[in-house]
Amino acid sequence: MSVTFPRGFWAAGAAAGIKPSGASDVSLVIAQEPLPTAAVFTQNGAAAAPVRLSRRHMEISGGAIRGVTLNSGCANAATGELGDQAAVDMAAAVAREVGCEVSEVLVCSTGPIGPQLPMHKILPAMQLLVARAGSSQSAGREAAAGLMTTDTFIKEAAVSGPGGFRVGGMAKGAAMIRPSMATMLAVITTDAIASAQRLRGVLSRAVEETFNSINIDGCESTNDTVILMASGLSGIQPSPGELTKGVRKVCARLARDIVADAEDCTRVVTIQVSGAPDDGSARRMGMAIADSDLVRCSFYGGDPNWGRLVAALGACGEPMDASRIDITYQGTPVARGGTHTGVDLSTIEPLLVGDFEVEVVVGEGPGTARILTSDLTPGYVIFNGEPS
């Protein structure tokens, strides 16, 4: 169940012909009136046209958004003025069909960077999406399918909160996943009652521990966007804590699916950092470990090569004392006080056959973070080495 699980949302997906394969490549999530909405976007300095347009629409509308149109197969990034116009045209086509302001429509794109969108295919598809939009579960699933690039499965999630308010969401991932203050494309819906301002706080808290705590390849995208819309149709006004909990659950599920579906990855590794001066420092240390090619190669090999984690921590620029680092692989202490515990590493290798967890204690501070990453595999390199 996805974005149509909460009451008050209609969705659709279709194949507009952007992808040569003929697979689904456009999606729409729409409501019957402008809804309180929050959004976070990539911090990338080369942000794509749809990101820049959606940021502007959030400002103009004051966070009152009628719908989101999305496409895969083309990121509409590094596309100049032609690309800017294409993003506006996508929003305008939807606005015309549903009868709203252009600034009440957000636009998300994902796919290769550089090519221009085939607008002669996309504009008719926008009409089709509005006509087909439905509130059924399958309509939500179709919308989630329209986001997929190299994803191998549809990413959707849904939960109910106290009193029966609902939260649903869809996302896409696959690669170029190293969110910074934002994430890949995701649309989260809820039928809870909440103002746009409250949603901003809820989304920012939920994203920090979910989408902002995953890292597949250290590559921050030009198109990352997460949107949260609230219809209020449940009639329930949950506390900020309750709503954050619901939204975080949906985000966490989608974030984990993104890592599990990393291009050609063979396992998900959880890096649990604690003892840092604060949570931000812990997150930067965990991300530095996940950024390291040599660390992710060792994850691929199921090799408890803890020395590479120490080197990554030392290089990350965070204040640290190498003689205070403890490292535990899947429950077995491997390093204490920055040196080897003496455990025979070959006895740990059998514990590292599937997904596993690495605990890293960097000192005695209160800061913690939980980072999800995938391994770096020969398949990832071959896949991303092929001219597209």
Added chain:
Amino acid sequence: MSVTFPRGFWAAGAAAGIKPSGASDVSLVIAQEPLPTAAVFTQNGAAAAPVRLSRRHMEISGGAIRGVTLNSGCANAATGELGDQAAVDMAAAVAREVGCEVSEVLVCSTGPIGPQLPMHKILPAMQLLVARAGSSQSAGREAAAGLMTTDTFIKEAAVSGPGGFRVGGMAKGAAMIRPSMATMLAVITTDAIASAQRLRGVLSRAVEETFNSINIDGCESTNDTVILMASGLSGIQPSPGELTKGVRKVCARLARDIVADAEDCTRVVTIQVSGAPDDGSARRMGMAIADSDLVRCSFYGGDPNWGRLVAALGACGEPMDASRIDITYQGTPVARGGTHTGVDLSTIEPLLVGDFEVEVVVGEGPGTARILTSDLTPGYVIFNGEPS
């Protein structure tokens, strides 16, 4: 020709038995009296015991150094107090044999992080090295061989400067190569007359454009060290510019060899950045491009995937205007003003079969940098995924 090319240096290499393979794993470079010496070290917060010891010896001796002892097969990093004592014992063993202060000996180690050095094998080897040290070309070559870890060839270089002063050097590389203010292990010798203070300036300038401008895998090492010693035995006192030129030539040759010998790389790619606000900014942008797994995958595939370069630039935190980026692959313009020039990318692929160059213009500033990197290959991942 290597460290023994300049007059006044003796060298040796030997197999102490640190490496299970029985290959050469210890080296020595020594002079007949303490010489003016400069050194730069890794900025890694988890710097290895030999790095911390050598830093201290440079301070105590005021840059008057008799010799350098080096080992491969074990980084002596993350080894606690035992590791600190081992580094001191290596220096002391050499000092005792040659009859100098312990603080006049520098120590370098390279290899896996975590294991302790087998001191019962190393201490007798220190004696042997001093006894065997010679000033022949082959003695220099033996010393260079003793540095090798996963290197596939010996890295040495030598040049003569105006008036006949000489500069020679040796280095090791292979992986965990992302120098920051320093580099991998390298010892550079010269018979020019120069004070330790002058050598510091020369080394810092030479390293910036050579060792600090290469990047194999974005992983900064715990053990990076470059040492420059001057015997003065040529009787020539070159200008700082002449000496820098000679030292830079030797460093550049060693740096390029390090990239060419990157673990399982198939090509060297030169990233030429210009138009940045200053050289430092240009270097950080070039390094960000080389840091990107997706970019280095595209280098492996010979794919002119310029959009990934734009995304890497946007993510690197340097001030930039994405609409000002020009990208040229091997002489063919691919992007101008941040968008595709329209060139058929498949016509460029045949140009990218071997080593190639990518030019990136990021604006109109005076800053430039030239970064050497290798491609990310399935072989690198397999090699570094195997438990060691």
